[in-house]
Amino acid sequence: MLELRNVSFRAGDEPDAKEIINHVSLTIDQRFVALTGPNGGGKSTLAKLIAGIYIPTEGQILLDGIDITNASVTERARMGVSFAFQQPVRFKGLTVSDLITLASGRKLSVAEVCSYLSEVGLCAREYVNREINASLSGGELKRIEIAMVMARGTKLTLFDEPEAGIDLWSFGNLITVFEKMHEKINGTIMIISHQERILNIADRIIVIADGQVRQDGTRDEILPSLLGTPATCSVLTGKL
Amino acid sequence: MALDNIQKNMLSEIAGLEAIPEGAFSLRLDGQSALRQSTENIEIVPKTDKPGIDIYIKAGTKGERVDIPVIMTKTGLTDLVYNDFHIGEDADVLIVAGCGIHNAGHDKSEHDGIHAFHLGRGARLKYYEKHVGEGEGTGERVMNPTTVIEMEADSYMEMETAQIKGIDSTKRLTKATLGDNATLIIHEKIMTHGKQFAVTEFEIDLNGEGCGTHAVSRSVAKDDPHQEFISSINGNNRCSGHTECDAIIMDHGSVVAVPKVIANHTDASLIHEAAIGKIAGEQLIKLMTLGLTEQEAEEQIVNGFLR
Numbered sequence: 087m088l089e090l091r092n093v094s095f096r097a098g099d100e101p102d103a104k105e106i107i108n109h110v111s112l113t114i115d116q117r118f119v120a121l122t123g124p125n126g127g128g129k130s131t132l133a134k135l136i137a138g139i140y141i142p143t144e145g146q147i148l149l150d151g152i153d154i155t156n157a158s159v160t161e162r163a164r165m166g167v168s169f170a171f172q173q174p175v176r177f178k179g180l181t182v183s184d185l186i187t188l189a190s191g192r193k194l195s196v197a198e199v200c201s202y203l204s205e206v207g208l209c210a211r212e213y214v215n216r217e218i219n220a221s222l223s224g225g226e227l228k229r230i231e232i233a234m235v236m237a238r239g240t241k242l243t244l245f246d247e248p249e250a251g252i253d254l255w256s257f258g259n260l261i262t263v264f265e266k267m268h269e270k271i272n273g274t275i276m277i278i279s280h281q282e283r284i285l286n287i288a289d290r291i292i293v294i295a296d297g298q299v300r301q302d303g304t305r306d307e308i309l310p311s312l313l314g315t316p317a318t319c320s321v322l323t324g325k326l
Numbered sequence: 327m328a329l330d331n332i333q334k335n336m337l338s339e340i341a342g343l344e345a346i347p348e349g350a351f352s353l354r355l356d357g358q359s360a361l362r363q364s365t366e367n368i369e370i371v372p373k374t375d376k377p378g379i380d381i382y383i384k385a386g387t388k389g390e391r392v393d394i395p396v397i398m399t400k401t402g403l404t405d406l407v408y409n410d411f412h413i414g415e416d417a418d419v420l421i422v423a424g425c426g427i428h429n430a431g432h433d434k435s436e437h438d439g440i441h442a443f444h445l446g447r448g449a450r451l452k453y454y455e456k457h458v459g460e461g462e463g464t465g466e467r468v469m470n471p472t473t474v475i476e477m478e479a480d481s482y483m484e485m486e487t488a489q490i491k492g493i494d495s496t497k498r499l500t501k502a503t504l505g506d507n508a509t510l511i512i513h514e515k516i517m518t519h520g521k522q523f524a525v526t527e528f529e530i531d532l533n534g535e536g537c538g539t540h541a542v543s544r545s546v547a548k549d550d551p552h553q554e555f556i557s558s559i560n561g562n563n564r565c566s567g568h569t570e571c572d573a574i575i576m577d578h579g580s581v582v583a584v585p586k587v588i589a590n591h592t593d594a595s596l597i598h599e600a601a602i603g604k605i606a607g608e609q610l611i612k613l614m615t616l617g618l619t620e621q622e623a624e625e626q627i628v629n630g631f632l633r
Contacts, residue, residue, distance in 0.1 A: 137615060139611055158614075159611060159615055160614045160618065160619050160620070163614060163615050163616060167615075168615065171608075171612065173608075175606070175612040177609060177627060177630055178630065179629075179631040179633045180630035181630075184630065185616075188613065188616050188626065189616045238617075
């Protein structure tokens with residue numbers, strides 16, 4: 087269970103600096119939670135605060151009752167937090183197999199690496215020994231990024247806009263990956279997304295805007311209002 | 327002959343050999359030729375006018391390997407050696423050179439190897455060269471290799487060099503002249519630590535019609551070292567040339583990259599690339615989100631980069 091208690095984050099030290107996250111309190115124990123809302127509203131910042139990439143200026147973060155507010159990225163990763171970046175990182179010289187092996191934290195056989203790749207729809211044989219360099223497309227990198235967090239299999243997995251950088255056609259195939267994940271995970275998946283099909287499989291939808299929680303509830307409570315109101319539509323339809 | 331443990335370790339480090347192999351082999355130990363083995367197709371002959379050997383590979387020799395390791399374990403020794411390789415027409419061979427300096431003393435140990443390759447028509451060569459320095463002494467470990475390559479028509483050469491640790495100062499010069507349809511691939515890896523100094527220079531003349539080269543240097547400068555990469559590719563015919571310097575800089579290292587391409591022919595297609603930068607913060611963070619510490623992440627990134 088993840089708990090945010092009155093968490094705030096300001097960029098910069100000036101007293102008048104803008105609150106990117108403004109007193110957010112959330113308790114998350116559902117299996118599949120979607121964060122949505124307009125761009126620049128603070129969703130990615132919130133994910134980075136949970137992963138430890140940013141440290142809150144105020145408030146506390148607890149994972150299974152343990153205060154992790156000041157724990158490092160590495161410590162949180164070892165406690166069971168995974169984070170799939172919106173922009174996957176390239177590494178000259180490191181291969182797909184290297185990264186999936188590092189992610190899993192143990193020695194993997196080629197067959198095991200391949201099975202993770204197959205799960206995200208990559209033809210494993212072609213990718214296992216590929217370098218994570220500029221020769222891979224954004225969509226391929228995204229799938230590898232997702233395979234990495236799946237190999238970790240931690241109790242909390244954060245996805246920052248898995249649809250970003252992928253054409254709609256490829257993303258359609260990726261949705262099935264998330265649907266499958268939804269069925270078999272034991273922990274919690276928190277996913278930042280604007281995609282209706284992702285929101286559609288969420289147990290809970292949290293709308294973040296201006297650094298605050300604007301709406302929070304089950305899919306049935308939130309989704310109609312997101313898709314129905316013209317005001318929200320103008321923000322979200324661009325993404326759909 | 328029997329090798330002591332230091333020598334055995336060195337041989338394993340630089341050439342991946344656990345014992346003296348069967349086949350063509352020449353071992354140079356502390357400035358002296360210690361052992362030479364020729365085979366039916368590969369003849370190794372000592373030079374009479376200066377230190378060094380001539381290696382003759384018969385035309386058409388396929389799939390054979392030549393090892394010519396150099397090991398220095400004495401402090402205060404400067405060794406200069408000339409090795410000439412004559413690769414016969416249509417031969418296809420592997421040559422593994424390497425030099426290990428174990429300096430336990432306080433004086434400088436230096437090895438300067440001058441290697442000349444002559445590739446006959448249609449010959450194919452893979453050439454590996456690994457340089458390693460070690461030893462608890464304060465004496466400097468210096469290597470200044472010069473490689474001169476002449477390639478006849480349709481020949482192919484792949485040169486992989488690595489200097490990963492322990493060499494305090496190196497000046498490396500590689501010169502090549504390519505004939506018609508010849509191809510030269512160079513992959514160089516250098517890692518410098520401490521206050522080490524490394525200069526590497528490529529000078530490649532693309533003279534033949536349809537010849538090409540791809541010369542890549544990847545380096546990491548950690549602590550307080552200085553590295554220079556200078557490459558000059560001359561396109562004198564219809565040819566293609568690509569040179570690339572890619573460096574990771576850490577701590578207080580400094581790296582200079584000077585790629586130069588000169589086209590003297592309208593059908594010369596030449597590209598140079600040079601990139602120097604520190605490890606990207608997002609690369610470290612990505613690996614840390616996988617549970618690695620910052621230091622472990624850095625090691626993984628550097629090892630991959632120099633693989």
